[in-house]
Amino acid sequence: MRTSESIKEEEIEVLTFRINQARFAVDLDEVYELIELDQANQRECDTVRFEEEFMFGNISIHYISPKVLLRKSSASSGILIDQVSEICKISIDCIKPLPDLVKKFNRTRIWGTTLIEQEIVYLIDLQ
Amino acid sequence: MPSKKKSRKILEAIEEKQIETTADVNLASVKLVIFTLLNGYYAFQGESIKEILPTSKINVVPGVPNFILGVINVRGDIESVININDFLGLPEQNSENDKNIIIAEGAGIRSGILVSSVEDVMDFPEASIQPPLSSLNEKIKPFVIGETDYKKKNVTVLNVQEIFKNISAN
Numbered sequence: 001m002r003t004s005e006s007i008k009e010e011e012i013e014v015l016t017f018r019i020n021q022a023r024f025a026v027d028l029d030e031v032y033e034l035i036e037l038d039q040a041n042q043r044e045c046d047t048v049r050f051e052e053e054f055m056f057g058n059i060s061i062h063y064i065s066p067k068v069l070l071r072k073s074s075a076s077s078g079i080l081i082d083q084v085s086e087i088c089k090i091s092i093d094c095i096k097p098l099p100d101l102v103k104k105f106n107r108t109r110i111w112g113t114t115l116i117e118q119e120i121v122y123l124i125d126l127q
Numbered sequence: 128m129p130s131k132k133k134s135r136k137i138l139e140a141i142e143e144k145q146i147e148t149t150a151d152v153n154l155a156s157v158k159l160v161i162f163t164l165l166n167g168y169y170a171f172q173g174e175s176i177k178e179i180l181p182t183s184k185i186n187v188v189p190g191v192p193n194f195i196l197g198v199i200n201v202r203g204d205i206e207s208v209i210n211i212n213d214f215l216g217l218p219e220q221n222s223e224n225d226k227n228i229i230i231a232e233g234a235g236i237r238s239g240i241l242v243s244s245v246e247d248v249m250d251f252p253e254a255s256i257q258p259p260l261s262s263l264n265e266k267i268k269p270f271v272i273g274e275t276d277y278k279k280k281n282v283t284v285l286n287v288q289e290i291f292k293n294i295s296a297n
Contacts, residue, residue: 012137022189029133056189097142099207100236101195104295108190111134112141113198113205120186120200125134 011091015069016121018083019050020061023121025114028087030126032070040068040078047078054108054124073127090114095123156250159284160229161277163243165217168282170275171231175287178230179245194294196241199228206230208239211290216266233288236295240287251275256284269293 014025015034040047047068051061061082068078095112097103109125158173178201185197185208196208208228212219228239256273263271263283270293272284 012133022187027133051189054190059189092137092140095137095141096205097138097145099198099205099238101207101209101238101294102188102191102198105191105195105297106188110188110190111138115200115203118200120198120205122188123134125132127132127134 009092011089013087013089014123015087016085016116017067017081018085019081020059023085023116023119024081024124025090025116025121026069026124026126030072032072032075034084035068035070035078037066037068037080045070045076045078047080049080050082053079054110056108069126071126079126088116090116157253157256158248158250159275159282160245161247161249161282162227162229162245164212164215165243167217168246168277168280169242170277170282170284171229171287172272172284173248175231175233176229177232177237179248180228180230180239182225182228182241185241192297199239201230206237206239208241209294210241211294214266214290214293215270215285216264231287231291233286233290234292234295236291238291247277249277259283 013028015028015031016023016025018024049061051059063080063082066080066082067084069081070078095114097112098106098110110122111125112123114121114123159170160173160176160179161168161170163169180201183199185199187197188195194210194213196210198205198207224243225241226244227242229242229245230237230239256275259271259274270285270289272286275282275284
């Protein structure tokens with residue numbers, strides 16, 4: 001089996017964090033900056049809660065240690081994320097597409113999964 | 128500006144790697160995986176069943192319908208786990224008592240199905256599978272292949288393909 005030639009990178013660097021019990025990761029290539037809440041207020045940037053921006057349905061989430069993530073694609077508006085844990089490299093071979101049914105019914109911008117320390121991590125498309 | 132999103136490219140690359148050819152298998156006998164849901168006995172035909180697992184921690188996936196309970200890590204592969212009670216017209220079960228996850232494939236879908244417990248996997252003579260009783264509830268009827276006996280218990284034989292087809296048509 002031939003691998004696609006359109007992607008040359010063997011690994012991506014991701015920022016991981018937790019919302020509720022679930023662990024998420026975003027590609028650092030799409031991240032502009034990670035700032036504190038009061039910095040975001042000083043800069044007067046609009047901040048949207050993670051679950052609202054990524055359409056996780058009607059759930060109320062209590063944030064424990066919120067931070068604001070600024071995207072390269074729209075650096076003036078921030079996304080509230082929680083419990084930022086680490087930046088790590090993940091091999092592209094270790095990224096799995098979502099299971100069939102989840103892919104079919106998923107309304108969020110989760111595009112794949114990977115395992116970090118045997119824990120399931122959802123990859124989120126920031127753009 | 129890149130023409131394609133990076134995530135899209137990565138997905139395409141890994142999906143291409145996953146394409147496998149599946150061979151058709153002709154089975155001489157009917158192998159049934161017998162399990163319980165609530166208090167009833169049910170069975171799937173063996174050829175659609177890939178694996179039987181003890182329940183492990185099911186990770187909730189945000190933004191999916193309730194029947195998708197979440198995903199599990201099976202030796203590095205991520206499988207979904209669903210509850211089929213509602214599709215079969217059964218009341219929602221208390222999943223704390225469920226002991227097994229059956230990994231099944233059919234209608235282009237692969238998923239785990241949470242069941243109370245898997246009782247047995249055994250070969251049945253084809254003649255032992257009788258047409259289903261007409262007293263079955265309307266919801267379950269389209270999925271029933273027939274009925275058989277196991278340890279003097281009535282077992283409803285279900286077609287996983289039809290269940291998956293119905294789920295994905297939702």
